[in-house]
Amino acid sequence: MPPHLGDSHRRFLQSMMSNSVMDEQQARALYQHCCDIHKAQCVPDKLDDFIETINSKLQPMFMQIRKGMSEDNGQQYYALVNMAETDVTRMSSDYADNELELFRKTMDLIVSSENGKVSSTDVLNVADTLTIKKLKKSEAEQVLNRLVQDKWLNEKRGEFSLSIKCIIEMEPYIRRMYEDQLKMCHICHNVAFQCQICDSPTCGIKIHNPCVARYFKGRVEPRCPACDEFWPYEIPEVRH
Amino acid sequence: MTQRKRLSNTQGRRSDPLEEDDSDLTFTQPSTSQVQRGLDKFTGSQMDQKAAEVIQYILVKDQKKIPVRRADLVKHVLKDYRYIYPEIMKRVLQTFDQVFGLKLVEIDTKNHLYILINKLEPQEGAAGPPNPKMGLLFVILSLIFMKRGAVKESECFQCLLYICGERHEQFGDVKKLVTDEFVRQRYLECVRIPHTEPVEFEFHWGQRAELEVSKAKILDFMGELHNQDPQTWSQQYKEAHAPPPAAPSTSQPNHSQR
Numbered sequence: 001m002p003p004h005l006g007d008s009h010r011r012f013l014q015s016m017m018s019n020s021v022m023d024e025q026q027a028r029a030l031y032q033h034c035c036d037i038h039k040a041q042c043v044p045d046k047l048d049d050f051i052e053t054i055n056s057k058l059q060p061m062f063m064q065i066r067k068g069m070s071e072d073n074g075q076q077y078y079a080l081v082n083m084a085e086t087d088v089t090r091m092s093s094d095y096a097d098n099e100l101e102l103f104r105k106t107m108d109l110i111v112s113s114e115n116g117k118v119s120s121t122d123v124l125n126v127a128d129t130l131t132i133k134k135l136k137k138s139e140a141e142q143v144l145n146r147l148v149q150d151k152w153l154n155e156k157r158g159e160f161s162l163s164i165k166c167i168i169e170m171e172p173y174i175r176r177m178y179e180d181q182l183k184m185c186h187i188c189h190n191v192a193f194q195c196q197i198c199d200s201p202t203c204g205i206k207i208h209n210p211c212v213a214r215y216f217k218g219r220v221e222p223r224c225p226a227c228d229e230f231w232p233y234e235i236p237e238v239r240h
Numbered sequence: 241m242t243q244r245k246r247l248s249n250t251q252g253r254r255s256d257p258l259e260e261d262d263s264d265l266t267f268t269q270p271s272t273s274q275v276q277r278g279l280d281k282f283t284g285s286q287m288d289q290k291a292a293e294v295i296q297y298i299l300v301k302d303q304k305k306i307p308v309r310r311a312d313l314v315k316h317v318l319k320d321y322r323y324i325y326p327e328i329m330k331r332v333l334q335t336f337d338q339v340f341g342l343k344l345v346e347i348d349t350k351n352h353l354y355i356l357i358n359k360l361e362p363q364e365g366a367a368g369p370p371n372p373k374m375g376l377l378f379v380i381l382s383l384i385f386m387k388r389g390a391v392k393e394s395e396c397f398q399c400l401l402y403i404c405g406e407r408h409e410q411f412g413d414v415k416k417l418v419t420d421e422f423v424r425q426r427y428l429e430c431v432r433i434p435h436t437e438p439v440e441f442e443f444h445w446g447q448r449a450e451l452e453v454s455k456a457k458i459l460d461f462m463g464e465l466h467n468q469d470p471q472t473w474s475q476q477y478k479e480a481h482a483p484p485p486a487a488p489s490t491s492q493p494n495h496s497q498r
Contacts, residue, residue: 010341011360017299017340057339061292082296093304 008040009054013080016065021079021151021165051078068168071116071161071194072154073239074210079168087173094150098132099143103152105130106144110162111178116193117159120144162193186226187211196233203227213238270323279324290321291331298332298344302356305425305448310352347426347447355426357451373417377427379403380418381449382458386476393419393430393441422446455480 011034016022022030028047035042043049051065058064062084067076082090088100095103105126109118120141127140135143144160147153152166167174174191175182185192186205195206205226207215213236216222222231282290297317301308314322321328336342341360347353383399384391400414422428426448433440445453459480463470471477 005339007341007360010339013340014342014358014360017303060288061295061335061339063296084296090300093300 003053005053005057006038006040008034008038009050011037012050013054013058013065016078016080021077021168024076024078027078066168066171068164068171069188069190069208069210070164071167071192071208071210072164074208074213075239077164077168079165081169081171083172085170085172086176088170090169091152095143095146098130098135101130101132102127102135102140102143103147106147106153106160107162107174107177110160110193111174111181114197116195117161120158120160123160167191167193185211187215196231198224198227198229199232200224200227200229203229209236210239212236270325274323275326277323279327282321282324287321287324287328288331290318291328291335293317294328294332295335298336298354298356305355305427307347307353307355307426310354345451347451355448355451357448361454373421376400376404376414376417377422377449378453378458378461380422380428380443381445381453382462384443384445385455385458385480386462386473388475390431390442390444392433393443396443418443 012030015030015034019026028044031047031050032042034040055064062082064081064083065078066081067078069076088103091100091103102123106118106123109122109126110116123144124137124140127135127137144153144155148155148160151163153160154163171191183192183195183197183206184190185195185208187207188211190208192206192208195208196212198205203224203226205224212231212233215225216231216235217238219235222235223229224231294313294317297313298308314325318325318328333344336344336356337359341358342356343359344354345357347355380391380396380400383396396418397415400418404414418428419430423430423446426446428449429444429446430441431444433442455476459470459473459476462468462473470480
């Protein structure tokens with residue numbers, strides 16, 4: 001029987017609601033802070049249990065605080081997710097219908113891409129094909145900027161990828177929408193967008209960049225964990 | 241200048257454009273027999289599910305700090321469950337209280353508007369990024385409070401111009417933020433000053449500010465700012481430490497005996 005919710009749990013939940021996504025360090029600090037204010041016991045390393053208690057009460061509302069790994073830095077992030085969300089409607093108060101359509105199409109491009117990234121040119125070309133009121137290229141560019149500002153997309157050197165906020169909060173939508181198209185990481189078994197793919201044509205397993213870094217760390221001759229073929233890619237450094 | 245609909249029955253109040261469909265379904269409190277029939281029709285878990293939907297709806301609205309209209313709640317969420325509205329709302333209130341530490345409060349008993357306020361006291365130095373908009377709001381609320389409840393619009397903007405200019409890198413158009421967003425969110429109220437030509441307006445504390453912001457804390461902050469004992473502002477001190485008025489009505493069901 002999970003323990004009762006106290007004000008420390010409620011305060012934590014409220015913070016998650018207003019802060020959207022936070023990294024592990026912030027989440028730990030918040031946990032400590034909430035326990036301190038309400039004079040509740042804070043057991044270090046029991047953050048996940050604390051969150052589980054909250055989740056047990058959120059479950060009837062199809063809400064959950066979930067964890068996800070950033071494909072950029074391999075760190076864990078926490079976010080509050082509406083598990084019943086079947087569309088990108090949670091963004092509908094901030095974006096017009098055609099802007100949401102552009103976002104969906106951008107996501108389509110990212111999911112079907114090899115490296116989980118899409119160039120701004122590709123997205124702007126798609127702006128022409130919108131079924132709801134079309135967007136001019138300059139308008140589409142504005143939308144992309146806002147999506148980056150609102151932390152739904154990351155931008156690096158003119159290429160866009162899904163942010164950790166998007167990956168965690170939209171997971172139910174992404175899984176439902178793209179089902180079989182999704183690449184899954186062989187190491188951590190989560191959805192992978194930016195990943196390395198085994199060279200062997202009969203294998204083709206995918207591994208997240210940060211998972212590659214951790215798995216192959218220190219190995220002189222990296223080999224595919226599934227088919228044992230030589231892993232030909234540059235092994236990234238483990239980031240802290 | 242944004243369009244504003246003026247409600248004819250107010251005393252020249254600038255009100256926010258109505259967010260939702262104007263065709264208000266007249267919703268009257270169901271009778272006890274209607275409630276009973278409703279309770280017989282739906283199972284406990286169906287009602288829990290419907291309560292969950294209501295909670296989601298309110299949370300989404302509250303993210304933008306937009307008050308929730310009961311009519312919209314009935315039309316978009318409750319639908320068939322409208323006759324057991326009191327029973328559903330009982331569960332909703334309980335969940336907000338026990339799981340979220342939030343309280344659903346009716347700020348307009350005529351039009352049945354609700355907002356969610358925090359039962360937990362706001363804390364200093366909370367983990368997570370500080371909200372600059374709230375900082376600005378706090379300054380305005382302080383200004384109004386120290387001026388005993390009302391500040392002319394023009395005076396307020398003069399003050400803000402001095403603090404942060406017309407365009408701020410984070411909030412954009414400052415005037416728009418204050419007159420649109422803060423008023424819509426019920427943090428501020430914009431009231432017409434009678435007998436002014438051209439028309440002038442003044443800002444008061446809005447209903448949400450009255451419920452969420454502590455006047456005592458504002459006075460303490462002023463005290464620190466001016467290196468004075470808050471009690472030197474005797475009138476404001478009295479107001480800040482007055483016993484709270486009778487609690488505002490919540491959406492507690494009241495079964496009318498018919």
